[in-house]
Amino acid sequence: KQEVTQIPAALSVPEGENLVLNCSFTDSAIYNLQWFRQDPGKGLTSLLLIQSSQREQTSGRLNASLDKSSGRSTLYIAASQPGDSATYLCAVSDGGSQGNLIFGKGTKLSVKP
Amino acid sequence: SQTIHQWPATLVQPVGSPLSLECTVEGTSNPNLYWYRQAAGRGLQLLFYSVGIGQISSEVPQNLSASRPQDRQFILSSKKLLLSDSGFYLCAWIAQGPGEQFFGPGTRLTVL
Numbered sequence: 001k002q003e004v005t006q007i008p009a010a011l012s013v014p015e016g017e018n019l020v021l022n023c024s025f026t027d028s029a030i031y032n033l034q035w036f037r038q039d040p041g042k043g044l045t046s047l048l049l050i051q052s053s054q055r056e057q058t059s060g061r062l063n064a065s066l067d068k069s070s071g072r073s074t075l076y077i078a079a080s081q082p083g084d085s086a087t088y089l090c091a092v093s094d095g096g097s098q099g100n101l102i103f104g105k106g107t108k109l110s111v112k113p
Numbered sequence: 114s115q116t117i118h119q120w121p122a123t124l125v126q127p128v129g130s131p132l133s134l135e136c137t138v139e140g141t142s143n144p145n146l147y148w149y150r151q152a153a154g155r156g157l158q159l160l161f162y163s164v165g166i167g168q169i170s171s172e173v174p175q176n177l178s179a180s181r182p183q184d185r186q187f188i189l190s191s192k193k194l195l196l197s198d199s200g201f202y203l204c205a206w207i208a209q210g211p212g213e214q215f216f217g218p219g220t221r222l223t224v225l
Contacts, residue, residue, distance in 0.1 A: 034214060043119075043203055044216040089157070091214075098162055098170070099145050099207045101214055105156040 002027045006090055006104035013080055014112050021075040021107045023090030028068050034101065035064050035075050036089040044089065048075070080111045115140035117217040119204050125223045132177075132191040134220050136204030139185065144206040146187040147214070148179055151201040163187060199224045 003026045013019055023033070032051045036044040048057045048064040050073070056065040063076040077084060087108045091101040116139045126132060138144055148160045159172045161179035169179050176195050180188045187204060204217040 032212075036216075041201075041219075041221070043218045044205075046213055046215060049213045091157075093214075098164065099212060099214065100147070100159055100162060100172075101157075102159075103157040 002030075002092060002094060002102045004090060004092055004102050004104035006088075006107050008107060009105070010108040010110070012110040012112065015080060015082060017080050017111075018076070018078050019080055019109075021077070021088050021090075021109070023073040023075070023104055025071045025073075025092050025102075027094070028071050030068060030092045030094055033064075033066055033073050033090065033092050035062075035073075036091065038087045038089060038106070040086075047088075077109075080109075082111045082113045085109055085111050115206075115208075115215065117204060117206055117215060119202075119217040119220050121220060122218065123221045123223075125225060126194050127225055128196055129193045132189070132194050132198070132222070134189040134202055134204075134222075136187040136189075136217055137185055138206050141185070141206070141208055143184060144208055146181065147205040147207075148187065148189050149203045149205065151203060151219075152199070157203070161189070194224045196224050198222065 005024045007022045034049045035047040037047055038044050050057045050066045061078040066073045087106040089106045091103045093101050118137050146163045149157045151157050163169050163181040166181055177191050202220045205214050207214050
C-alpha cells in the first residue's frame with residue numbers, strides 16, 4: 001500500500017530565504033506526482049505536476065524534482081515571501097484510469113516578514 | 114477555461130439529519146470526479162470517485178454515498194449524519210485519468 005510522507009510537518013523561515021520541502025513515497029511505481037498549496041479554509045491549488053518520466057518541473061520561483069527510484073520529491077521555493085505561507089501537499093498517482101491520488105499530510109510553511 | 118463549484122460553502126447539521134453536497138464542473142466533458150474528506154489533523158482521504166455517469170466507486174466503508182446524475186455533477190449524500198462526518202469536503206476533477214487534478218473550494222461540514 002502506497003504511503004506518502006512529508007517532512008518537516010511545519011517550517012518557519014524569514015522572508016527571502018530559499019527553502020526545500022520534502023516528500024517521500026514507499027512504492028516507486030508511480031505515474032505522476034503533484035504538489036499543491038492549501039491556504040487556511042480553502043481548497044487545493046495545483047502548483048506543479050511531474051510525470052514519472054520527468055526529473056523536474058519549474059514554475060516561477062518553484063522547482064519540483066522527482067527521483068522515482070529512491071521514492072523522493074522535493075519542492076524548492078526561491079526567495080520566499082510572506083505570501084508563500086500556506087500548507088504544501090504532495091500527492092502521487094499510481095496510474096490506472098481512475099487517476100486516484102494518495103496524499104501526504106503536508107508541510108505548514110510560515111514565512112516571516 | 115474549466116471551473117469547479119461546490120455548495121454550500123459551510124454547513125452545520127445536527128446528528129441524524131440528512132446531507133447533500135453538490136459539485137459541478139464547467140468547461141470540460143466526461144471528467145473523472147472525486148470526493149475527498151479532510152478531517153482536523155489528518156490528511157486528505159479519498160471517499161468516492163467516478164469515471165462516468167452512474168459509475169461510482171467507494172474507497173472506504175462509511176456512512177456516506179455518492180451519485181453522478183449528470184456528466185459534470187457529483188453529489189455526496191448521507192441519510193443520517195454522525196459526529197465523525199464532520200470535516201472539510203473537497204471535490205476534484207481530472208480531464209482524463211491519470212493527469213493533473215484540480216480541486217474545488219470545499220465545503221466545511223460541522224455535525225453537532
